Amino acid sequence: MDMNESQLYEFLGKYGIRTPKTTSVGLDSKISFDKFPAVIKIQSPKVVHKSDVGGVVLNLRSNEDLERGRKEIIENLKKHNITLDSKDGFIITEMVDGEELYIGCVEDNTFGHVILFGKGGIYLELYKDVCYVVSDATEDEIIRALNTTKIAKLFEGFRGSSHTIKEAVSLIQSVQKMLKENDDILELDLNPLKLTASGLVAVDARIKRGAKTYHEDMKRENRPNFLDNKNVAIIGASTEPDKAGYAVAKNALNFTGNLYYVNAKGGKLFGHTLYKSVDEIPCDNIDTAAIAIPAKFVIPTVQQLIKKGLKNLVVITAGFKESGHAAEEEELARLIEKHNINAIGPNCLGFYSSETHLNLTFGTDHVKPGSVSFLSQSGAILAAQMDRAYELGIGFSHLVSVGNAMDLRTAEFIPMFNAAPECKAISVYVEGVNRGRSLCNAIRACKKPVFLFKSAKSEASAKAAFSHTGNLSGNYAMFEGVMQSLGVNVVDNLDALILAPLFKDDKKIAIITNAGGPGTVLTDGITARGRELFELSEEDKKKLDAVLPAVWPRSNPIDIIGDALKDRYENALKIVDEFEGLDLIYMIISPQDMTDPLGSVEILVENKFKHKVVPILMGGSTMDEARRYCLKNKILYFDNIVDARDTLC
Ligand code: ADP
Ligand code: MG
Numbered sequence: 330m331d332m333n334e335s336q337l338y339e340f341l342g343k344y345g346i347r348t349p350k351t352t353s354v355g356l357d358s359k360i361s362f363d364k365f366p367a368v369i370k371i372q373s374p375k376v377v378h379k380s381d382v383g384g385v386v387l388n389l390r391s392n393e394d395l396e397r398g399r400k401e402i403i404e405n406l407k408k409h410n411i412t413l414d415s416k417d418g419f420i421i422t423e424m425v426d427g428e429e430l431y432i433g434c435v436e437d438n439t440f441g442h443v444i445l446f447g448k449g450g451i452y453l454e455l456y457k458d459v460c461y462v463v464s465d466a467t468e469d470e471i472i473r474a475l476n477t478t479k480i481a482k483l484f485e486g487f488r489g490s491s492h493t494i495k496e497a498v499s500l501i502q503s504v505q506k507m508l509k510e511n512d513d514i515l516e517l518d519l520n521p522l523k524l525t526a527s528g529l530v531a532v533d534a535r536i537k538r539g540a541k542t543y544h545e546d547m548k549r550e551n552r553p554n555f556l557d558n559k560n561v562a563i564i565g566a567s568t569e570p571d572k573a574g575y576a577v578a579k580n581a582l583n584f585t586g587n588l589y590y591v592n593a594k595g596g597k598l599f600g601h602t603l604y605k606s607v608d609e610i611p612c613d614n615i616d617t618a619a620i621a622i623p624a625k626f627v628i629p630t631v632q633q634l635i636k637k638g639l640k641n642l643v644v645i646t647a648g649f650k651e652s653g654h655a656a657e658e659e660e661l662a663r664l665i666e667k668h669n670i671n672a673i674g675p676n677c678l679g680f681y682s683s684e685t686h687l688n689l690t691f692g693t694d695h696v697k698p699g700s701v702s703f704l705s706q707s708g709a710i711l712a713a714q715m716d717r718a719y720e721l722g723i724g725f726s727h728l729v730s731v732g733n734a735m736d737l738r739t740a741e742f743i744p745m746f747n748a749a750p751e752c753k754a755i756s757v758y759v760e761g762v763n764r765g766r767s768l769c770n771a772i773r774a775c776k777k778p779v780f781l782f783k784s785a786k787s788e789a790s791a792k793a794a795f796s797h798t799g800n801l802s803g804n805y806a807m808f809e810g811v812m813q814s815l816g817v818n819v820v821d822n823l824d825a826l827i828l829a830p831l832f833k834d835d836k837k838i839a840i841i842t843n844a845g846g847p848g849t850v851l852t853d854g855i856t857a858r859g860r861e862l863f864e865l866s867e868e869d870k871k872k873l874d875a876v877l878p879a880v881w882p883r884s885n886p887i888d889i890i891g892d893a894l895k896d897r898y899e900n901a902l903k904i905v906d907e908f909e910g911l912d913l914i915y916m917i918i919s920p921q922d923m924t925d926p927l928g929s930v931e932i933l934v935e936n937k938f939k940h941k942v943v944p945i946l947m948g949g950s951t952m953d954e955a956r957r958y959c960l961k962n963k964i965l966y967f968d969n970i971v972d973a974r975d976t977l978c
Contacts, residue, residue: 333372333374334370334533334534334535335351337535337536338531340536341519341531341534344503344507345503346529346531347531349530349532350364351421352420352421352422353372353421354399354420354421355415355418355419356399356403356418356419360392362395364423365389365423365424366390367389367424368385368386368388368423369385369389369395369398369399369419369421370386370419370421371384371402371406371413371417371419372417373416373418374416376411377535379533382409382411383404383405383409384405385402386399387424388424395421402419425523425530426523427524427525427526428480428523429450429520429524430449430521430524431447431449431450431453431459431518431519432504432520432531433446433519433798433801434508434516435798436514436515436516436541437765437802437807438763439762439763440543440766440769440811441463441543441545441765441766442514443461443462443463444463444464444501444504445801445807446459446460446474446478446497446501447459447460447478447480448480449797450520453520454797454801457801457806458478458479459478459801459806460474460478460813460814461474461807461810462811462814463811463814464504465505466501467773470773470814470815470816471498472494472498473813473814475497477810477813477814491526496528497529500529511538512541513540515538515539516536516798517534517535517536518533518534518536519531519533545764545766545767546764548767551669553616553641553669553670554745555742555745556682556684556749557616558586558682559587560612560615561584561587561588561589561615561618561689562588562589562591562607562615563578563581563589563619563689564591564630565577565591565592565620565622566591566598566601566603566621567592567621568592568594568596568598572621573621574592574645575598577619577621577679577690578598580688580690580691580692580693580694581688582599583686584685584687584688585686585687587612588601589604589610589611589612589615590602591604591605591606591607591609593605607633608633610637612637614638615637615638616640616641617641617642617689618639618641618642619645619680619689620643621645621646623646623648624647624648624657624675627644627646627675628657628664631661631664632664635670639670642665642672642674643672643674644673644676644677645675645678645679645691646674646676647676648676650676650733650735658733661675662735665736670736671737672735673729673731673734673736673737674730674731674735675733675735676708676732676733677708677730677731677732678690678691678692678705678708678711679691679692680728681729682726682727683696683724683726683751684726684749690711690728690730692711692715692716693715693716693719695716695719696719697718697719697722698724698725699718699723699724699725699726700724700751700752700754701723701724701725701726701753701754701830701831702728702729702742702754702755703725703727703728703729703756703757703827704729704730704739704742704756705728705729705758706739707784708730708732710758711728713823714823714827717824720963721827721964721965723831723965726751726752726753727752729742738764739759739762740767740768740770741767741771743755743768743772744774744775746775746777747775747777753830754780754830755777755778755779756780756781757779757826758781758784759783759784760784760785762783762808765811769811769815772815772816778818778830778833779818780818780820780830781812781818781819781820782819782820782822782825783805787805818833818978820975821975822976824972825975825976828965829976829977832913832976834912835860835912835941836912837861837863837910838860838861838862838912838913838914839911840852840855840862840886840914841887841915841916842919843889843890843891843893843917844888844919845886847945847947847970848888849886850970851886851917851974854970854973854974855974855977858974858977860977862885862886863885863908863910865883865885869904869908872907873887873905876897876900876904877889877901878892886917887905889901891921892923894924894928895925895931895932898916898918898932899935902936902938902942906938906939911940914940914943915944916942916943916944916945917945917947917970918930918947918952918955920951920952926946926952927954927958929944929955930955930958930964930966931958933962933964934964943967944966945966945967945968945973946966947969947970952968
């Protein structure tokens with residue numbers, strides 16, 4: 330049974346959540362309250378949002394006032410066609426003064442219990458200054474989440490406020506405890522929560538209880554190591570260049586382990602025998618198989634591979650759940666689970682691991698080893714980023730296309746990447762997320778930075794608007810908030826997935842530019858993203874004086890003036906490159922009459938600079954030659970300042 334407001338106040342008290350002095354009265358019983366000013370409110374299951382129907386009268390100074398307030402409410406309700414009966418009544422509470430905040434909780438389809446905290450009052454949904462944490466969030470996560478809100482300043486001495494962040498943290502922790510002990514809370518809404526001189530006091534409460542719907546899947550223990558591949562088979566290795574099986578067979582050629590190709594037609598491919606069946610492979614322990622054969626042959630082939638000790642499976646073949654064949658996919662999933670096999674796919678682009686140069690994808694064969702592990706729920710986005718990364722000289726430690734994700738998902742890969750020394754950062758592209766708690770747990774345990782882009786942001790909330798919490802949950806903002814609380818770098822630009830990890834440690838930045846405006850715009854971008862401009866010492870300036878025109882402004886951004894040619898960029902760069910305590914150098918080239926874009930980027934190949942130097946080639950086709958030169962020479966560059974800024978996160 331749902332609790333009414335006065336029962337709820339008592340319940341909140343058990344968890345240390347303060348509520349004002351309160352009493353309940355009937356429809357016409359005598360009122361005798363002793364804490365003024367006071368508030369009278371309707372208490373009825375027929376009314377959810379009381380003030381919407383004139384069910385709250387504030388600032389009453391005597392018992393007579395309270396009686397008048399009660400009459401007023403009865404009249405207001407009549408106008409809304411709400412007739413009260415003996416089950417209905419009123420609640421009287423003392424008025425509490427303070428800024429209006431809010432705390433709520435929802436039982437969400439993706440994450441289970443999520444707690445929301447932020448600016449409250451009747452305009453809660455308008456301000457949306459709210460943060461989100463899962464119900465088992467650590468104190469660090471709570472603080473990180475709180476710091477994403479504007480109201481966090483109220484707990485840091487804003488305008489002389491004496492409140493500390495600890496007050497907000499311990500309130501959230503009280504709700505965490507309440508949820509732990511009351512699994513059946515579906516929604517809780519304390520709005521407003523007044524920030525009084527003596528702490529937080531809830532002056533309104535509603536709760537919805539019932540059977541919870543979120544259940545975490547059972548985690549499969551003792552999985553083999555997906556990244557451990559010595560003997561690899563490619564089933565469906567094809568001699569026809571327009572087949573995925575051809576591309577996979579070709580891309581896998583650099584693998585440092587043993588490679589076996591299977592094709593029912595037999596013959597040879599790239600100097601390898603094409604075995605006519607899995608049984609013919611002269612190896613009895615196949616660790617990993619990539620499958621690119623028609624869907625109907627997949628299950629029988631996996632059964633044969635099981636006899637060869639299969640541990641890891643990459644199902645490239647499409648034609649399962651995504652095209653209406655869910656039953657076949659479920660059968661495959663059951664089979665691999667029964668035999669404790671790891672699988673990605675079906676319907677995926679494949680897998681790459683730099684350690685053994687294993688490229689089991691049908692994306693580009695140009696993949697460079699690097700330090701970013703990139704996992705994508707879209708094969709096309711992965712293929713596009715692989716292609717782009719290669720041109721910009723960026724490498725990967727691992728690439729994973731999870732496809733339909735019948736088995737392994739992001740939550741399982743994060744611990745693997747975390748344990749792999751070659752991986753320094755993890756980038757994830759996700760569309761839908763289920764088993765959100767396992768994702769949270771994986772991220773919480775991960776020591777490496779995680780960058781994440783989520784699409785399908787406009788997915789509507791599935792919850793009805795019972796409460797403010799319901800209105801603010803189940804959407805992208807909640808997903809983003811939970812991820813931010815876990816320290817994830819949520820990016821809003823796909824390129825940031827491959828570029829942002831490369832810039833993550835660049836704190837102090839120098840800008841060499843041939844114009845003032847772009848330097849200022851980039852400075853704004855850098856500082857907005859929490860990075861700093863490197864400060865030039867008098868000595869640094871003197872060194873630059875020797876190679877720059879007398880009119881240079883003697884500060885960073887280092888404006889080398891519009892008539893700068895190749896040599897001036899080069900001279901300035903050589904000096905800046907020697908500065909200590911600098912992490913990154915941007916070189917802005919804007920098109921002015923005498924600018925030599927091509928020459929100015931050639932110096933990046935002609936010299937070996939100690940620092941990372943990244944050109945920003947601003948403008949139109951004037952920059953084409955320079956851009957082509959960069960691509961050909963695998964020099965990372967940006968087309969504009971916004972792109973450069975957006976990779977700093
Ligand atoms: P509802 O949210 O159902 O409309 P509330 O109980 O939150 O009703 O009351 C509406 C508004 O009245 C609150 O947002 C708050 O601004 C004010 N209010 C209600 N109770 C108190 C109180 N005890 N002290 C101060 N203000 C109050
Ligand atoms: Mg309210």
